[in-house]
Amino acid sequence: MKQRLPVQGAQGDLLRLVATGAAESRAGLARLSGLAASSVSLRVEELIEAGLLVEEGSGTSRGGRRPRRLCLSPTAGVLAVADLGAHHARLGLLDLSGAPLVVEEVPCEIAEGPEATLDLLSDAFDRLLAERVPPSVPLRGVGTGVPGPVDPATLRVVTPSRMPGWNDFPVADHLRARYDLPVLVENDANLMAAGEARSWPGRENLMVLKVGTGIGCGAIVDGRLHRGRGAAGDISHVRVSSDSSVICACGHHDCLEAYASGAALIAALADAGVEVRHTSGIVDLVNDAVPEATSMVRTAGRRIGEVLTVLVNFFNPDVVAVGGSLSAAEPLITSIRAAVYERCLPLATRDLEIAPARAGRDAALLGAGSLLLDAVLA
Amino acid sequence: MKQRLPVQGAQGDLLRLVATGAAESRAGLARLSGLAASSVSLRVEELIEAGLLVEEGSGTSRGGRRPRRLCLSPTAGVLAVADLGAHHARLGLLDLSGAPLVVEEVPCEIAEGPEATLDLLSDAFDRLLAERVPPSVPLRGVGTGVPGPVDPATLRVVTPSRMPGWNDFPVADHLRARYDLPVLVENDANLMAAGEARSWPGRENLMVLKVGTGIGCGAIVDGRLHRGRGAAGDISHVRVSSDSSVICACGHHDCLEAYASGAALIAALADAGVEVRHTSGIVDLVNDAVPEATSMVRTAGRRIGEVLTVLVNFFNPDVVAVGGSLSAAEPLITSIRAAVYERCLPLATRDLEIAPARAGRDAALLGAGSLLLDAVLA
DNA sequence: TCCACTTCCTTCGATGTCGAAGATAAAGGG
């Protein structure tokens, strides 16, 4: 079952406020939405009749009458979201508050091309829906992250380096043909940033780094994902100063990614005679206090930090959140922090927090849910 | 005479659309505002009765009935704006469309402290108002740019390096005490960026560089000035790679400003035996094809360009506009462009325009007008 | 010249939103 969400006008805003947990009573909605209490009551009544909201007991008093607690009806609908990687896809179903109902990981070779990959994805969605969601609960939207740049205007993948066969493929149109619903297609680092943003309430400007096999980055500006022309957020192909000279996959010399990514560290460790397969192996080595590994992670952190100095001075974020598998190596974030604090303007670092990402492994899925909810409630 | 603008609700949006020249008929307003044509007519009627708009003949037909042209009444009001520099202030009066009525430059030592400087400014405003504006035309807002960081929450100057005595001074409160009106206080580079943005219609993401004695930068993100926590836009204290080592006024080594600013070039030329007083002198030397000067400007441009590569990849702007007195030296922008195009991701430079600033010497005043208009019409 | 067509603008009834006032329901204090 699939169905566009039947909301209009102010109802969407109200539903969003309840969905995100920002408000849970009519009075709270009135405060946050800017609408008059009377209008809120009317719209809430409609939403309850439409089966999207339910009243659920009463909340805690703030000194006067207890509010009647509102929450999303579990039958209001679900969102199907995914995050495509090179060799596997992480996918799940979320309720309309963006909370995961199911999450699973399936093997999935993105190199097999868009049709095969997206059909595999859709089949997995349908299976999960059949297994986990009563037929009466409708699907309200579909979204996926892809490991490449997405043109925000057309929702096509553009000049992706790691997605052979995907260039200029109309991902959104293909999904919409199967699900006649709001569809979201977004770069994976951007999704992660959007997901991470929900874990930092009150912070309007975030940089979110994903340090894993590669290095990705997304930016939240004034509370909204910054897309630029579709290529925003790249920091991996910035030139770093170095004695040696390394050629990056992008064709340039001395890109950050060629020095500080998980892949680069694995290669460097191999040169030093230490055999590691995955990025998680580096983290293990660091935890075992293998000096080569620790030193290399530290150098990588410093290099990332040096690139960040430019961006922190310019963008002046509230938070730099560091995620990705390599972020589990403690020295990484420490050395990023050291480099940034040493070199940035005091004014820019005064209230800056450089911290591990909070949203966990499902950050991208949560971000997809967050962005998709906006589309669903538009 | 001073007076808050008596607009409410949708009237502000409509007035702004006419003021900025975006629309000049009821039909155009309906298209751009999203309001129904009927609502537009009602509000316009009110604005005309309030003396803020006037009907002025008819416009050109687009195939049907000719529109009745609307424009701002010249009696609707004026804005008083200024841009404070270290040794002089540029100030002027704008009409509500943001167009300058008078602009002049007065000597003004910012080091004499906030009270003296702001009083001098206010006196100049009052004089201009008395000389150039009929008493029946009210002042609607006051704004000024300052050469230092401004906390966007409090409109105080924070830790300014070139404004002794100004730290934490409540500039806005001081101005509001004299003019009980909407007041704007903003960093000068940010004002310039806001002004430049009006010269690039349709472009939502801009970086605006001001290369003069120092190096300043402002960013327009999704059409709005990016302030961050008040320190956003700095690029001058980014470390550049260099054989030598120079200490910058900020205490760090090898800041961009210590190599590529007008002041740095003047010092370098002096070392090379060429005596220059002002930044404009460098431009003259370049125009006279003095090899040392041209070479130095080219190197400065390349260094600025190298810093920009990081920001262009990350921020992915539509336009990098280069202004400031040194931008008149042709090789500067050429070498910036070369460095950026050579090193940035193709996707980021595909539609990127790196061009001289268009807004001219009054950019900051125009920007103040643009931002102030938003405050006046809030 | 006439007429179809486009665009501009206004009129009018339906609907959404607002704010004030009041009803409801609890907390806290004598």
Place this chain on the structure above:
DNA sequence: CCCTTTATCTTCGACATCGAAGGAAGTGGA
């Protein structure tokens, strides 16, 4: 226990906005 205070929620008249319909004023073609 009653009364005051505080907060929540609803009722109701005033006002803003909308969309449909139509009048006004042009264009362009037969």
